[in-house]
Amino acid sequence: MREVFIPDHLDEIWDILEREPKALLYAGGTDLLVRLRASKTLEPLICLDGIHELKEIYQQGNLVFIGSCVSHTKLMENPLIQKYFPLLIQAVKVLGSPPVRNMGTIGGNICTASPAGDTLPPLYTLGAVVEIRSIESNRLMPLKGFIKSPGKTALQKSEIVYGVWISTDQDYNVCHYEKVGQRKALAIAIASFAALLKLSESGIIENARFAWGSMAPVIVTSQEAEGALIGRPLTEESLRAVVPLVEKAVSPIDDVRASAEYRRIVAGNLLFRLLKHRNHGNT
C-alpha cells in the first residue's frame, strides 16, 4: 500500500517532504497515476489538489500569476487569461479531453516536462517564469531553463513548483497555435507550433516569437528564424526563406506517431499557417 497525503496548506508539504523525502507530488494525476500503475515501488504520494493558494490566478501590476494547481479547464474559463494570453487558451483547448482538462493542471504539464506538453510552446513564447518554493527559499526561473529534458526539470529535492508568472506587456497582435495529432481529442502532439507576431499596419513583421513541440527532447525555439523575419512582410516568400533555419533548429525522432523526416517537414510547413493572419494589420 502507498501512503497518500492530501495537505490543505502549503506549510504541511514541507513536513511531509522532510519525513518522506522520496514522496512523489501530483495534482490531477492524469500523468503520474497512469505511470505508477506499471511501477513496482511504493513511494508515498502527496496530492496538491487540496491547497487553495495553488489554485489562484491573479494580476499583480503587469504580471499575471497562475498557481501550479490551476486546472486546464479553469485556465480556459479565466477572464485574465482570456484577455491577455489567448495563445495559451488555444493550446489548452486541444489538450487531452474535457475530463483530462478538468483534472490536469498547468504545474503538472510543466513538471511532466514532455516535449509534447501542450501548454509548453505557448508558455515559452510568452516568456513564462516559474516560481519554485521550498521551506527556506523562493526562487524564480525562466521556464526555458527550468525544463532540462523529457521528465527532468531544475526542481531540487524538497522543492515544488508554486506557479508561473507571465508578463501582460506582450507586444504582439497575432497569435497562432496549432497541434498536429492523429486525432483531435486525446492525442499526443506529433508536432505543435506556437507563434506570436507583431504586424505593422502595412503587414511588416516587427516582432516574432516561435516555439515548436515534439521536435526535440525539449521545446524548440529559434532566435535565428525569428530574427530573419523582422522587417520583412508576412508573405509566403518571407516564410519560405526561414524554413531552412527551422529545419536546422529541430532534431525530431522517429516514434510510433510519426517519422523524424515527417516532423521536420511539418515544423517548417506550420510557418505557412501564419499567412491566414496576413490581413491582421489592416483590419
Add this chain to the structure above:
Amino acid sequence: MKVFFILNGLQTIIDVDPDRRVVDILREDLQLTGTKEGCGSGECGACSILVDGESRLSCLILAAQLEGRQVVTVEGLAAGGKMHPVQEAFVEHGAVQCGFCTPGMVMAVVDLLSRNAEPTRSEVREGISGNLCRCTGYQKIVDAVEAAAKAMKNEGLRVKNDGEG
C-alpha cells in the same frame, strides 16, 4: 484510512487503503457497478463521475482524494424514481447500443450541459470527445444530447413559470 464524502447525496464514510482507485471502491466496495472501467489510463472516459460537479476519471483518482468531496455516479442521477433528462433522451434516441460507454457518456453530457445549456452539434462532439463509444453510435448520442438540452430548457421554463405562479 477513513474517508468522509457525499456520494449521490448521502453522507458516506468508507474505511479503505488510501491508494485504491475510486473506480474500484465504487464497483467493488460500494456495489455501484454503473461506473465502468475501460482503459484504466484516462483515455476512454467510461469511468467518468462528477466530483464537485465536474466530470472526472475515477480510474485516476485515489480514495484519499475523495475526502470532503461531492461525488455523483450514474446511479445518483435519477431523482424520485424519475430518470435524468439526459438518461431519458439516451433511451428515447437509441443512443445506447452495448451500453458500456453510456454511464461515462451520460456524466460527460451532464457536465457539458451544466456549462453550456444550448450546445451546437460540434460543441456536443467536443464535450463528449473524452468518451469513446466502440459501437460508434455517436450520431444518435449527439441527437440525444440535443434533445436533452431542449427538454432541460423546457423543464427550466416550466419550473420558472410555475414559480411565478
